Amino acid sequence: MTMLQYKEIEYKPAGQFEETRCEKIHNVIFNSSLDASKVVAAEIAQLIKEKAQQNTTCVLGLATGSSPIKVYEELVRLHREEGLSFSNVITFNLDEYWPMQPDDLQSYNHFMHEHLFHHVDILPENIHIPDGTIAPEEVYQYCVDYELKMKEVGGLDFQLLGIGRTGHIGFNEPGSHINSSTRSITLDHLTREDAAPSFLGLENVPKKAITMGISTIRKAKRIVLLAWGISKAEIVQETIEGGVSSQVPATYLQEHENTTFVLDREASDALTRIKTPWLVRACVWTDELKKKAIFWLSEQLKKPILKLTDKEYNEYGMGSLLVEEGSAYELNIKMFNALQHTITGWPGGKPNADDSTRPERSTPERKRVIIFSPHPDDDVISMGGTFNRLVEQGHEVHIAYQTSGNIAVSDQDALRFAEVALSLNPEAQNIKEVIQTLVSKGTNELDTLAVRKLKGEIRKAESLGATRYFEVPDAKVHFLNLPFYETGKVKKDNLSERDVQIMKDLIESVQPHQIYAAGDLADPHGTHKVCLDAVFEAVGALKRAPFMKDCWVWLYRGAWFEWQPHEIDMAVPMSPDQVVKKRKAIFYHQSQKDNVMFQGNDAREFWVRAEDRNRLTAEKYRALGMAEYAAIEAFKRYYF
Template structure:
C-alpha cells in the first residue's frame, strides 16, 4: 500500500518480490488492450528491454495463449537500441523483444517499431525525426513501460538529457556500459552509442509505469523519488508527470526514507528488529558508539517514542549492545559443552553435518572462506556443493590455453582440435559448443578442488551439481525447473545436514545467485516435513557484491590476520577468475580484494559501534523456513 510522505514526490508501490507486481502490470496492459479493441481503436505501447520487464512479457504471452488476449490492435514503439547493432545479434533489443514477446503473440509485424541499430550515420537524424512522427501519427503513447539505470537513465537518456529531448543518438555513460558488460562478455564489447526516445517523448505518454527490482537500484530509486528534479538524474523528470507509478520490490525500496528510517516519517510500533536498526543508524549517524548515545540524541533524531517505550537511553543502549555482542562467535558450528543461550548457534550435536551451497565455483571461499576453514578445523562434517558449472565465466582465451596444452600432450585428440578450431574462429553470435562448455566447466571444477584441498576438505565431500537451468551456453539462463529442485533435494536428503550455508546476495550481475537461492528455498519447502529438517538451520552469506547491514547480522565470525591470509590463498586457486574476470560489475577490484575490504569494513563497523576490534568479520543472517 502506498503511503504518502513529505519525502516522496512520485507515487510508488512496494512488493515483496517482482513476481506479483509483474503480473499486475501485465494485466493493466491487457485491460487497456481489450478496452481499446472494444472501441475499435489501436493500443499504442511504449516498451522497455532489460531484465526488469521480462516477467511482464511472460505474463502477457500467457494471457495471449491461455486467455485469448489478442495483440491485433497493438502498435508498439521500443525505447531504444544499441548503435551500431545488427538485428540478428543476440544482444540487440530487436532480438530481445522477439525472443520474449513478439514471437509468441499475434501482433502484426508492421505494427512493431524498434530503433534500427544499422541505420547509416548520415541518415540517423532524419530517421529519429521520422520515429517521432510515427509515434504522433499513431496517436501518441497510451502506456509507457520503463526500467531505470543506475545513472538515472530512462530509455538511454543519460545524465544531461534535456526535458524536451526527442528521439536521437546518444553516447552511453560508462556506468551504463559497465552494467551491460556481463551480457556482452566484457565492457570492450559494449557499444558506446545508442538510439533512444527522448525525455519529451516519454513524458508525452498518457500512463507511465516504471519497474525497479533489486538492491543495486535502491540508491537511484531514492534519488528519483525523493530528490530534486535535475538533468543529472533524468528519471526525476517523471516527478512532473501526472500519471506515473513506480513499482518496486523490497530490495529496490530500501533507501527510501519510509523504509530506511521510518521513525522520521511516522509513529511506529517498535519491534526488536526495528529497535536495533534505529540504534545502529543513530550510532553511525552521530559517529558515537552505542553505549555513548544519550536521551537527547534519541529525542533530536525522531526517536522520542522509542525512549518512551524503553525508559532511558542507558537501558536501551545496553540492551542493543548485548544483542550485537551475542552475534559474535568464533564457533560457527556451535561451541561444544558450552552455554548456547547467548550464542548464535547450538552447542549440540558436537559434530554437525554441514552443507555449504555455492552458486558459482568460487562463492564459497570468496564469501565465507574463513568460516569454511573454521568449520573444518573444528571437526565438523563439511560438504560443499557447487550449484552451477560456472563455465560461462571462463574466457575464450583461458579455454584456448588449456586446449592447446591438452593438444601438446595428446596431438591426436580430435575433440581437442575441434575445440581449438572453434575458439579461434568464434564470432560474437556463436554459442559455445557442448565440448567447449565442458572444457570451461572442467577448468572451474578443478580450481574448486584445488581450493578445497588447500582447506583440507576431502574430495568425496565436494559435490558438483551442474544445475540444468545454467547450462545454456549463453548469459540468458533457463527458468528454474523441477529437475533443478530435485537435484538439490537429493543432496540435502542424502546428507541430512544440521547446518546449511547459502548465498543470500542477490546483487550479482547475471542473476545466478537468485535462481540458486530459489532452488534451495523450493527444496526446503518440499523437504520440511522430514523429521531431520527440524534440526536444520539455514545461514545466508552475501557474496562479492554486498554485505549484510550491521543490524541484520545474526552471526558474526571474526577472522584472525592469519585466517584472512589463508582465505586469500584459497581464492587465488580460482585462477580463471583472477586478472581480468569477465563479470566484474561496477567494481574494478579483484574478488579477493573486495572480500578482504568488505570483511575488514564489517569488523570496523562493529568496532565503531563499541564492540571488540577484529581484523575481519564474515557475516551471516539466519533464514527461517
C-alpha cells in the first residue's frame, strides 16, 4: 500500500467506516510491520512539516514497547538523511513504570532516548515523560500537572499507541473508565508477564505505573494504533469487532472520530474478513481459501470433511463455492485427498515411491539437510520428531544454532556451573572473576563478556547433549552465534550483512536439498523474526546458484503457535514412543526448564507446550476424517 492510498482512507471518520458489517474501527493491513511502520512514520513526518510551515508546534503522544520501534527508526532515518527537523516538536509519553529511575535500562525514559530522542534535534525541554521517581504523596498532583501541560500546548495533534493482550492502551488496564485522566494505576498480571523478558523475570517488574487516561488519549486529534504478530490477533479482533467495554479499554477508540488501526497480516488474522471472508462478502475462491473454508465448516459442525452436505455449504455462506466446484460430494473428496496427501512418515521423501501425492521428493534418496534453530533448543522443541526421523532414515542432517541463547540463562544457573568449574580447577583466576561478577551483579547491570561466554557455553553443551542423543555427529552441529544477538541485552541489533553472510557461507558449504527454519514469529523478544529474515535473505541471495534449484525450504512452528490445517503442506506423524524420545531431547536443555526466563504468555514449560500442540494438530486431522495419530509436527513450504 502506498502512502497516497493510505492517506486517502486514513482520515475517514471511524463512524463512517465499514470494511465489513463486523468492523467498528478503521483499519489497514500491511504485508509486514516494517512496511507499515514506514507509512506511519511518513504520516508523522508530514504532520511535523506542515506544522513547521505554519510556524506552530507539533504535539505528539508517543508509545513505547516493541510495536513503535521501527517507526522511530524510520523517523531517525528521515532526520539524518532527509533533514526532518524535530525543533518544533513537543512530545508527551503515554506512561512510565513506578517507581522507576529514568536511567534504568527498563525505564521508558531510557527507551525513548535510546530509540528516538538521542538521535534527533528535539529540544530537551520539549520532552515530557512521566516521572517514575515522584514521591507517593506527590503523584496525584503530578498527574494533574501533566494534563495541564498538554492542555497548555494545545493538546495532542497525534497519538501513537500499541495494544496489550488485555486490550490495554497505555497502562489503562481492564476496568479503566472512559473519563479517566493521567493517574497512577496497578498493573494487570498479564501486563507484567508480557514485560517480564525486559526485566529478566516477573519478580523484577514493577506493580504500578503512571499512565495517561482514556479521556486523555481520546482528546488527541489523530490516533494510530499499531499491532504486530499473531499473538495480538485475538485482542485486535475483539477491539475492532466487539462492543465497547471497560474490560477491553481499547474498544473506547470505536467512539473516536479519527482512529486507524495499522496491522500486519498476522495481527489481522482473526478479523472476520480475513478469517472467514465468505461470511461477509463474495469471495474469489483460491485453493488455499477453499481449504480454509472447508476445514472451518468441518470444525464448526464437528463433522469430518466427507460428511459435509450441500445444504450445510449453503447455510454457512459457501454456496458460491459449490457453484464453482459442483456438488459437496465432489468437493469433499478433493479436499479430503489434498489433506491426506500432506501426511508422510518420510519427511525427507520416501525412496522408490510415487511422490506425486507426497509432500516431498523421493530423490535423491539421501538428502543433505540443514535445520536452522534460532535458539539452541527450538530444533527439538518444534520439530524434534521430524529431526530424529530424518536422522534415522539416513539423511545427512546438519543443525545450525543461529544464536548463542546466552541471555536466557539465569545468573543462578551460570553461578552453579562456574562453581563446579572452579571446584575442578581451584586455581582458575578467570572462573573466580566470573563468580565474583555474578555474586556482585546489580539488577540493571549487563553481563560481562566473560559471563556471556559462560552462559553461551552452557547452552552449547546442552545442545550437543540433545544432538548426540539423536546420533548427529558433532561435526554437523554448527554454532553460528549471529552478531545481531550478541548485545548482552534483551534488545538486539538489526540484522546485518555480516549475519546474512554467515548464513550464506553455511548454506553454500552444505548445499542442502532441504532447509528447515522457524516460522514461529511470536517469541517475546523478536529473535525468531530476525533469524527467519536471515534465512530468507540468505536463500534469496543464493537462489540462482545451481544447487538451490534442488533445495526446498520448510517452515516449522510449535514453541508459541502452530500451523493450522489449511496452512500445512507437510504433516509428520509421531508414535507415542517418538513423542517420549522428543521429550527426552528437550530435557537436555536443563537451563530452559522450570521457570524459564523467556516463555512469553504461555506458562507451560516448552516440552509441555510442544506435546500439547502436536497432540492438538493430530486431533484436528482426526476430526477432519484422517487416521488417528498420537501427535503430528506440521510444516509449511516457503517458495523463494
